[in-house]
Amino acid sequence: MTKHREHWLQLHDAYIIHAMQCQQCKAAGKGERYGQRCIAGLELWQAYEATPYPYTHQKPRKDYSQ
Numbered sequence: 001m002t003k004h005r006e007h008w009l010q011l012h013d014a015y016i017i018h019a020m021q022c023q024q025c026k027a028a029g030k031g032e033r034y035g036q037r038c039i040a041g042l043e044l045w046q047a048y049e050a051t052p053y054p055y056t057h058q059k060p061r062k063d064y065s066q
Contacts, residue, residue, distance in 0.1 A: 005054040015044040
């Protein structure tokens with residue numbers, strides 16, 4: 001696994017674990033009208049969103065384009 005992919009997965013896992021335990025972040029994940037993320041969740045989300053998705057080099061599966 002590349003360093004870039006490992007870093008992205010760490011950020012992804014950290015945010016998901018937090019969001020599943022934090023009611024405020026869980027609600028915010030549904031959309032803006034449900035509120036905003038908590039301070040810790042917002043920091044995790046911003047770091048996660050700022051890191052490029054490591055799987056963009058892959059071609060889409062044929063069954064996804066139907």
